[in-house]
Amino acid sequence: MSHASKDAIVSVENMSFSHGPRTIFDRVNISITRGNITAIMGPSGTGKTTLLKLIGGQLRPQSGQVTVDQQVVHQLHRRHLFELRKRMGMLFQSGALLTDLSVFDNVAFPMREHTQLSESMIRALVLMKLDAVGLRGAHPLMPSQLSGGMARRVALARAIALDPKIMMYDEPFAGQDPISMGVLLKLIQVLNNALNLTSIIVTHDIKEAFTIADEVYLISEGKVIEHGPPDDIQNSSSKWVQQFIQGHYDGPVPFHYPANDYQTDLYG
Amino acid sequence: MGRACVLLFYLMTALISVLIRLRLLIAQTYSVGVLTFLIVVVSGFFIGMVLGLQGYTTLSDFGAESALGQIVGTSLVRELGPVMAALLFAGRAGSALTAEIGLMKATEQLSGMEMMAVDPIKRIIAPRFWAGFISMPILALLLSAAGVLGGYLIGVEILGVDNGIFWARMQATIDFKSDLLNGIIKSVVFGFVVTWIAVFEGYDTIPTSEGVGQATTRTVVYSAFAILGLDFIMTALMFGDF
Numbered sequence: 001m002s003h004a005s006k007d008a009i010v011s012v013e014n015m016s017f018s019h020g021p022r023t024i025f026d027r028v029n030i031s032i033t034r035g036n037i038t039a040i041m042g043p044s045g046t047g048k049t050t051l052l053k054l055i056g057g058q059l060r061p062q063s064g065q066v067t068v069d070q071q072v073v074h075q076l077h078r079r080h081l082f083e084l085r086k087r088m089g090m091l092f093q094s095g096a097l098l099t100d101l102s103v104f105d106n107v108a109f110p111m112r113e114h115t116q117l118s119e120s121m122i123r124a125l126v127l128m129k130l131d132a133v134g135l136r137g138a139h140p141l142m143p144s145q146l147s148g149g150m151a152r153r154v155a156l157a158r159a160i161a162l163d164p165k166i167m168m169y170d171e172p173f174a175g176q177d178p179i180s181m182g183v184l185l186k187l188i189q190v191l192n193n194a195l196n197l198t199s200i201i202v203t204h205d206i207k208e209a210f211t212i213a214d215e216v217y218l219i220s221e222g223k224v225i226e227h228g229p230p231d232d233i234q235n236s237s238s239k240w241v242q243q244f245i246q247g248h249y250d251g252p253v254p255f256h257y258p259a260n261d262y263q264t265d266l267y268g
Numbered sequence: 269m270g271r272a273c274v275l276l277f278y279l280m281t282a283l284i285s286v287l288i289r290l291r292l293l294i295a296q297t298y299s300v301g302v303l304t305f306l307i308v309v310v311s312g313f314f315i316g317m318v319l320g321l322q323g324y325t326t327l328s329d330f331g332a333e334s335a336l337g338q339i340v341g342t343s344l345v346r347e348l349g350p351v352m353a354a355l356l357f358a359g360r361a362g363s364a365l366t367a368e369i370g371l372m373k374a375t376e377q378l379s380g381m382e383m384m385a386v387d388p389i390k391r392i393i394a395p396r397f398w399a400g401f402i403s404m405p406i407l408a409l410l411l412s413a414a415g416v417l418g419g420y421l422i423g424v425e426i427l428g429v430d431n432g433i434f435w436a437r438m439q440a441t442i443d444f445k446s447d448l449l450n451g452i453i454k455s456v457v458f459g460f461v462v463t464w465i466a467v468f469e470g471y472d473t474i475p476t477s478e479g480v481g482q483a484t485t486r487t488v489v490y491s492a493f494a495i496l497g498l499d500f501i502m503t504a505l506m507f508g509d510f
Contacts, residue, residue, distance in 0.1 A: 056383050085385040096380030099372075110384045113391075158384075 009034040009166060009198045010055055015064030017047070017054060024050055026222035027064065032215075037192050037199040039213035041206070042220050043244070043253065048202040049093070051219075052168045055200070056090060057081045068166070086114060089159030093171040095151040097143040103130070103154050104139040110161045129157040133187060149180025156187060166198045167191070173205040185212055206245050210234070218244065220253075272468045275389070279467070282394035292395040293402075300361045300396065300463075301403025305410065308356055312411035315348055316340060316418025323419070324427050336429050337438035340419030345442060345451045346507070349412030351499050354458035356411075357404055358491035362466035365396055366487040369470025370480035378471075389471075397467050404459020405452050412451070450506045457498060462491045 010032040017025040024047035032038045040048055053059045054066050060074040067073070071084060097106050107126045111117055117125070130136045133153040143151060152172065159167060172184050189212050192199045203209050209216065210230040217227040218241060226233055226241050233241060243251035259265065286293050323339040369392065372378050378388040416438070423429045442448065466487045473483040 053379075058379065058382060082385040082387075085383055088383065090380070090383040092376045092380050092383075094376050096376040098377055098381075099375070110386070113384070113386050155380075162384075 007034045008032060009069060010200065011067045012051075012054070013064050013067070015054070015061045015066060017050065017059065017061045019050070023222050025054075025061070028219070028222070028224055030217055030224065030227075032198060032200060034198050035192075035196065036214040037188065037201065037212050039209035039216045040200065040202045041204055041209055041216060041218050041244075042225075044204065046219050046221065048204075048219065049170050052090065052170055052200070052202055055168065056085060056088060086110075086162055087165045088168065089162075089164035089166070090168045091152065091156050091159050091170060091172060093174060095143075095148075095155040097146075097151055097155055097158070099143050101143075102139070103135070103141050103143065103146070106143065106154060107139075107158045107161055110158065114162060125161070126157075129161055130154070132160070132191070133157045134183070147180075149176050149183065152176070152180075152184065153187070156184075156191075160191060160195065163195065164197070166200065169199065169201045169203075171203055172201060173203055173208050181208065188212060206247075220244075271472060272464070275393070275468050275471060276464060278389045279394050279397045279464075282390045283398065285390045286394045286398050289395075292391070293399055296395045296399035297403055300365065300399045301407065304357055304360045304403065304407060307360055308353055308407045308411045309414045311352060311356055312344075312349070312414030313418040315352060315411070316344065316415030316420075317422045318418075319343060319348075319415065320419035320422030320427070324423055324429065333423075333427075333429050334433045335437060336419070336423045337434040337436070338441040340416060340423065341438040341442045342447060344412040344415040344419075345447050347451075347499070347503070348415065350408045350451050350455040350458055351495060353408040353411040353455060354404065354462055354495045355492060357400075357407060357459070358462045358466070358488055358495065361400060361403070362462050362487050362491050363484045365400070365463070365466040366470040366473070366484045367480055369393065369396070369467060370473035370475075370483050373471065373473050374475040374477070374480055393467050393471055397463050400463030400466070401456075401459050404462070405455040408451065408455035408458075446506075450502075453506075454499065454502050457502065458495050461494045461498065465490050465494065 008031040012028055012030040014027045014029060015025055016023070016027055040051060042048055050059065054061055055068060055073065057073040057076065065072050065074070068084060069087065073081070076084060098109065101109065104126055107129055108122050111122050111125060127136050127139065130139055133156050135150060135153055135157065138146070138150065146154060169188065172188065173181050176184060185208055188199060188201065191197060201209060201213065213230055215227065216230050216233050218225045218233065220240065226236055226238060234245065236242065240252040243253055249255055319340045320336065323336050324333060327333050327335055327339065372392065378392065381388045381391060420434060424431050424434050469483040469487045473479045
């Protein structure tokens with residue numbers, strides 16, 4: 001009873017993962033279709049970033065499995081895992097640029113590590129990648145001189161440096177002003193189509209995610225609550241889903257953190 | 269401790285890839301070793317001057333000022349050179365290594381590198397570890413040399429011990445094998461242990477600003493304990509008469 005369909009490039013099957021005593025995923029099934037932009041959404045602290053780390057093989061599930069490109073990630077030998085990661089790009093929330101290298105060297109980093117290309121070839125490629133994110137002119141800058149949005153675009157240029165098949169974005173819209181938000185939205189969409197990527201976006205920005213995603217997964221408390229195309233999600237009858245996408249302050253997810261009776265607490 | 273040993277194992281196996289990429293090792297030797305050079309030499313000079321002063325005052329009570337060269341030389345080469353250089357190295361380079369690696373972890377740079385299929389142990393940790401390992405004995409020797417000069421300045425130039433006797437006594441009493449070599453062995457051991465502690469604490473940091481601060485403190489404290497403890501054990505083995 002494989003959940004994975006044929007054109008799924010990433011599939012998560014019956015996967016459970018816990019961190020210490022806390023269960024983060026409880027027999028989760030997710031299937032990501034090749035060529036799609038899939039948004040993984042849910043409240044903060046539901047382990048969305050953890051999911052990306054599980055797909056990238058930085059963490060191992062306690063049970064079930066994660067398959068990327070027909071390969072079970074946590075069974076791979078380290079060398080094969082690294083081969084697989086060359087075909088994955090990941091955009092970290094912080095950008096994770098190497099602070100001691102310039103913008104140019106940051107983008108050149110994966111090429112210099114993994115290819116034997118000549119410096120002149122690398123230079124041309126780096127400038128092309130930077131041009132794609134609109135920052136060719138910023139190539140001599142150091143990461144500390146970049147704004148948050150620019151740093152994320154440089155990190156994006158670096159993530160696509162080796163022409164990956166899969167791009168993973170960790171909260172790409174968090175803390176961005178409206179313009180850089182628009183730029184990132186556009187970039188994610190354009191790159192996905194132009195480079196024949198499959199994109200996985202972890203986010204809790206409803207509006208943005210719904211405009212570009214082909215499929216949405218809503219995750220809460222270790223379970224997939226709902227999945228489907230954005231339209232279906234918007235029309236979902238689930239109260240939880242409606243609270244989440246409308247942003248109601250109270251509902252199935254209570255406003256109050258579990259506490260003792262108010263009167264008992266106040267008057268003893 | 270177990271995790272530190274696992275890291276050490278990886279660092280050992282990474283030696284070959286460090287040697288292949290000599291450029292990284294040289295860059296790290298510069299920042300770990302060369303940049304510690306000045307503080308080590310200046311400190312060594314002062315230590316030597318204090319030795320010269322204290323040695324002269326005590327020796328002159330017995331009319332034995334002529335032994336000043338011997339006192340300054342042996343105490344530096346056997347003990348103060350390796351120990352003080354290692355303590356300064358832990359404070360200057362060790363803490364910087366921990367903070368740098370810890371911060372790279374906290375800002376997801378190490379994680380990002382892993383996702384780019386680059387092994388951070390080979391690319392970041394190992395060059396730093398081996399750079400420290402190489403730098404430490406050289407720094408200890410430089411500290412001893414600067415100390416001898418400091419002792420000479422005070423003893424001979426200022427307090428008036430005979431120039432020829434100062435150097436002759438030093439030459440005659442410092443043995444290459446039992447003094448100099450043992451001192452070098454000590455500094456090699458200190459370099460190994462201090463850099464190991466520093467890179468491990470950095471790599472094992474809790475990735476928050478508080479965690480990086482604590483890790484840096486631990487590096488300095490653990491290094492100091494390790495240096496002084498190991499120094500006693502090695503001194504007992506090398507010079508003890510049990």
